[in-house]
Amino acid sequence: MPRVNLETFKPNSAGELVEGIIGELAGVLGNSWTEARSEVEADIEAYAASSYRTLERLVEGQISQEKADLLLHMQELFLNQIFLNVEFWTYVIAQRALDAVTAVVTAAIRNWTGISLNF
């Protein structure tokens, strides 16, 4: 479903308003989930690569156990950060969805009545 043109969106029925909302939502949500997923996947891969390399270096005697300990600790904090980011994304996306729906409804009101509601 295509994104609505907020400049001209003037629904003639509740059904058209709903279609406009869904179109806008699909666009915003689709893009946001894609963005979130790419970011999280990249960070997970980075975490795995770092953990593995630390393990390798330890096994091959390139680094001491103390150093490996501290590196693993920092990687654990990074992993925790990734999970926080995942949870944070859900709030960002919920907010973007809410803002998108609000934009569609206020556009419809503005295009019909000339009034720009601000809520």
Place this chain on the structure above:
Amino acid sequence: MRPRSTLIRLPASALALLVAGCVSFLPPYDHAVHQQLEKAVDEIGKIGTAVSLPYRQPAFSEVEPYYIAAFSHLASAEQVASGRTQAVRGNVSARSAAIVSEAIGNCREALTALRELHRTLGVDATDLADSRVPRTCTIAAIMEERLQR
């Protein structure tokens, strides 16, 4: 079709959305928090540059000022974010505000560990990359950035 009758025909759910528009899942963006976090990331970048020099390994004392500066920026960010987290407790945005505060805390802890590693055992480019501290702190900065709507 007259606009007034169209609005009256809106379903209750759409009208509920009109009222719900003032709810926010995210706490208000704070430019100071964002700026301080970006400055902290910058200082960490300087540490990275210093340990990646091809011709010599700098002494910890040469690099320590960058750590100190980064901690200073993080402390500022953490303090402001903490005030915000307290302010929105009980709101819908409470959890996301707490997440940002927790993320800043993770960054500070990670940098503390990196500093300890650097001071006691030394840190080369591989160590720094594998610590993932730059990215850990960048995530916190990006979270704040995403509060902008």
